[in-house]
Amino acid sequence: MASATPRAGKTLTEKRSGGDGARQPGMTDVARLAGVSAQTVSRTLAGHPNVQPKTRAKVLAAVEQLGYRKNNAARVLSSGRSRTIGVVTLQTNFYSRANLTCGIETAAREAGYSVSTATTASLDTAAIEDAMTRLADQGVEGVILAVPLVHVSPRIEQLTRSVPTITVDGSRTPATEVVAVDQSLAARLATRHLIELGHENIWHVAGPGEWLDASSRCAGWRDTLEAEGLPVPPVLEGDWTPASGYRNGLILGKIPDVTAVFVASDEMAFGVIRALHELGRKVPEDISVVGVDDIDLAEYCSPSLTTVAQPFAEMGALAVAHLMRHVADPDAAPAPASVEPKLIVRASTGRVRGAAG
Amino acid sequence: MASATPRAGKTLTEKRSGGDGARQPGMTDVARLAGVSAQTVSRTLAGHPNVQPKTRAKVLAAVEQLGYRKNNAARVLSSGRSRTIGVVTLQTNFYSRANLTCGIETAAREAGYSVSTATTASLDTAAIEDAMTRLADQGVEGVILAVPLVHVSPRIEQLTRSVPTITVDGSRTPATEVVAVDQSLAARLATRHLIELGHENIWHVAGPGEWLDASSRCAGWRDTLEAEGLPVPPVLEGDWTPASGYRNGLILGKIPDVTAVFVASDEMAFGVIRALHELGRKVPEDISVVGVDDIDLAEYCSPSLTTVAQPFAEMGALAVAHLMRHVADPDAAPAPASVEPKLIVRASTGRVRGAAG
DNA sequence: ACACAGGATGTTATCGATGCCAATAGTGTG
DNA sequence: CACACTATTGGCATCGATAACATCCTGTGT
Structure with a gap:
């Protein structure tokens, strides 16, 4: 019985052959063709310095000829990286x-x-x-x-x-x-901008409270208002979607004193503006809106959106x-x-x- | 001389120990703890049916206890998948x-x-x-x-x-x-919609010609017009960006007869609308605009965008x-x-x- | 009660590349 | 001219898991 070993060899062949008998060449194949050891092939391909140019050339030629590609799994297993x-x-x-x-x-x-x-x-x-x-x-x-x-x-x-x-x-x-x-800074930049424009009743449409950046922005907005001695209106909360901005915009638009809103994202800001528009409140004449993100579309809506860009x-x-x-x-x-x-x-x-x- | 083999063993240890001496447990470790062979561990973890429930339990317990995780690289190398x-x-x-x-x-x-x-x-x-x-x-x-x-x-x-x-x-x-x-269908839907609204001078702002979907949309638009015996205006080409839509919108807005535009993407459509707006041409009163994609913001701009949604x-x-x-x-x-x-x-x-x- | 089917588990070889060490060749110095 | 030393290259074991094969054990039919 030609038992274990030979049979395993055959198994290997069958495993690789996807039906056409061709097999992905391995490092040993390259080594044989180049007349060097597998180790040298490895070194050459890894860019190891101590390989003679002539040897390197031979290896590279063999690699080219066989269309050899390193097996990533093997490399990972062996190197641990x-x-x-x-x-x-x-x-x-x-x-x-x-x-x-x-x-x-x-x-x-x-x-x-x-x-x-x-x-x-x-x-x-x-x-x-x-x-x-x-x-x-x-x-x-x-x-x-x-x-x-x-x-x-x-x-x-x-x-x-x-x-x-x-x-x-x-x-x-x-x-x-x-x-x-620095999300807090983003909020401060936006809020300060509104304050400099003379606004005193600045609302905020925030992102979901679980998001750190949402709460940081909210905090930055609040701090700035407090530092300036301005009133801090209740926070409206959205979920980053334009739809949630729209819902909050409908609320905002019905509040008479509001002259400015800092919205925690451009997408929500679009929704807010849309709602204000429907309620007949003009942006920026009646209400100023600032977003965050500077999405590609921010510049191309009407009116184009003032926003805080994030890199x-x-x-x-x-x-x-x-x-x-x-x-x-x-x-x-x-x-x-x-x-x-x-x-x-x-x-x-x-x-x-x-x-x- | 405890030469080769022991030394290699030591190397292994050093390689694994990230400095604290702990080593990721391997399948053999699990096997030893569970009192079975590595193969059985493999079978258990692979969900192989022929494993006794009792054995499976022992293995799973050992896995749990050691916090064992399969090594992906080894699995890939050995299984070829x-x-x-x-x-x-x-x-x-x-x-x-x-x-x-x-x-x-x-x-x-x-x-x-x-x-x-x-x-x-x-x-x-x-x-x-x-x-x-x-x-x-x-x-x-x-x-x-x-x-x-x-x-x-x-x-x-x-x-x-x-x-x-x-x-x-x-x-x-x-x-x-x-x-x-079916991009051609998308274009036909959009164009037919405009035709049904009574438009007869329907322009197209296309995507880059190298893009297959851009050219399919363009073809669909052209075919529909021709089928209806309507004139086929020259094609304006953009690069998918709102900015390119804006540029083309500026051109379009100055052409008197245009009453409708089919724009190959929503983002470009935003730019087009923006340009038309600046030129004082109202959407949709003066010019109707259809986009493609149905991006989240399409519903929330002013006017909300008629578009062709892609799943x-x-x-x-x-x-x-x-x-x-x-x-x-x-x-x-x-x-x-x-x-x-x-x-x-x-x-x-x-x-x-x-x-x- | 015995043979046999088939389930459950162990053993061995292997996947393909790399790291360590040994060996060899080539260079410079006293 | 010998010795030390370094640049190259080969050999071997190994990474961790899996496929194929071998083995052992249990239940069942006649």
């Missing part, structure tokens, strides 16, 4: 998400890393745990948590301890660095940079980074009616 | 991209697959080749090409042959299935379904799928002025 980072985002198609992941992807690629995404439908601790677990199981070297964490569950805590994690615009966990836009792409790059540093040296001290937002004045804000020119 | 699919998209933050990837991610997860993304900055053949190569090197089992391919280079051809590929809304390659929205999320799911089928049976005959868009009438279109009521 996956060269992949994971990104956790919300499933919603917010402008910010699209831009952020874009910046992350680009920066990661430049650092020689791949990106694996895991989205979560909700801010549920369980859902986020699940997303992070999926990434961890995939063997990512680090994770960028682009969701606003409210509670940090023990499980998440544990995960962030075993996998370097950077939180973007979220709450800070003990083991996590945070890269964030999403740069944030993505920054997050990757921090993550790389953290991956390289897990013991490095966390260095939270914050990026400054920028006020962009357009046509949706104006001097309060009747105010001194 | 990565359970990962790749998605190639453009870096631009178009609404469609965000929604599509969302649908893909969700569907993939439900099918037990992970998603790895690769974005390309341009439609360059080289850039797309690069993105696909990155994914292929990562060992994805299939690829969803969510970019509109113009030319299919030999290299891409070759890649699609070795990796099951589904193209979304792109041109059809020999080895590729296509899942697409992006469903398309993503459909693409994944087709890909899974293709991965399971690479020899299956391609079955192109097409999804129907839906006209959504809002306030940016109206009867042509002076037309019979």
Whole structure:
């Protein structure tokens, strides 16, 4: 009986052959063709310095000829490094998400890393745990948590301890660095702008309270008003959608004294403006509106939207940079980074009616 | 001399220990603790039926106790299946991209697959080749090409042959299935709607000519006009951005006879409307505007935008379904799928002025 | 009661690349 | 001219899980 060994060899062949007998060439195949050892092939491909140009050329030629491609799984298994980072985002198609992941992807690629995404439908601790677990199981070297964490569950805590994690615009966990836009500053810029235009009754349509950036913006708005000795009206809360902005706009438009609104996102601001329009209150003549994000459309609605721009792409790059540093040296001290937002004045804000020119 | 073997053992330990001596438990550790073989652990975790409940329980308990997690790289290497699919998209933050990837991610997860993304900055053949190569090197089992391919280079051809590929809304390659929205229908719906409102001079602001969906929409618009015996005005071309819509809107607004415009995307439509507004031409009283996409904001601008909705999320799911089928049976005959868009009438279109009521 | 089918579990080889160490070749110095 | 030293290259074990094969054990039919 030609039992175990030969049979295993045959099995191998069958496994690889997708039906046509061809097999992906391996490093050994390349090595044989080039007349060197597999090890030398590995070194050549890894860009190791100590390889003679002549040898390198031979190897590269063989690689070319066979159409050889490195097997990623094997490389990962053997080296223990996956060269992949994971990104956790919300499933919603917010402008910010699209831009952020874009910046992350680009920066990661430049650092020689791949990106694996895991989205979560909700801010549920369980859902986020699940997303992070999926990434961890995939063997990512680090994770960028682009969701606003409210509670940090023990499980998440544990995960962030075993996998370097950077939180973007979220709450800070003990083991996590945070890269964030200074949301409080964004709110102050917007509110101050309105105050400078003479407004004294400035309302706020906020994002969901569970979101850190929503509450930061709210706080920034409140602080600015209080610092100026202006009244702080009740907060209206939306869910980031234009529809929620619209609903709140309908409420706002019926309140006589309101002359300005700081809305926590451009999308909601669109809804607010729409509602005000329907109620016959003109923007900016009757009411000034400021948004946050500077989405592409902000400049092209009527009136064009005054807003606070957030450098999403740069944030993505920054997050990757921090993550790389953290991956390289897990013991490095966390260095939270914050990026400054920028006020962009357009046509949706104006001097309060009747105010001194 | 305790030479080679022991030393290698030590190396291992050092490699794993991230400084604290703890090591990720492996399958053998679990097996030892549960008092079974590694194979049984594997079977249990793979949900293999032939495992006694008692044994399964022991294994699961051991897994739990050690906090064991399967090593993905090892699994992939040994099984030859990565359970990962790749998605190639453009870096631009178009609404469609965000929604599509969302649908893909969700569907993939439900099918037990992970998603790895690769974005390309341009439609360059080289850039797309690069993105696909990155994914292929990562060992994805299939690829969803969510970019509109113009030319299919030999290299891409070759890649699609070795990796099951589904193209979304792109041109059809020999080895590729296509899942697409019927863009021509979208254009016909929009154009017919305008015709029914009495418009006879219907212009079109198209997307970039290299994009298949742009040219399909353009063709659908042209065909409909010709079928009705209406004049076919010159095509204005934009680049999907609101800014390009604005530029074309400025041109359109100065042409006296124009009473309706079919714009190839909502974002451009916003720009067009904005320009018309600035020129003092009212929408829809003077000019009716129809967009395509039904972005979230379409309903909340003034006037709310009549548009043709595209079921992006469903398309993503459909693409994944087709890909899974293709991965399971690479020899299956391609079955192109097409999804129907839906006209959504809002306030940016109206009867042509002076037309019979 | 015995043989046999079939379920449950263990054993072995292997996936493909890399890290460490050994071996060899080539260079410079006293 | 010998020795030390370094630049190159090869050999071996190994990462952790799985497929195929071998084995053992239990229940059932005649």
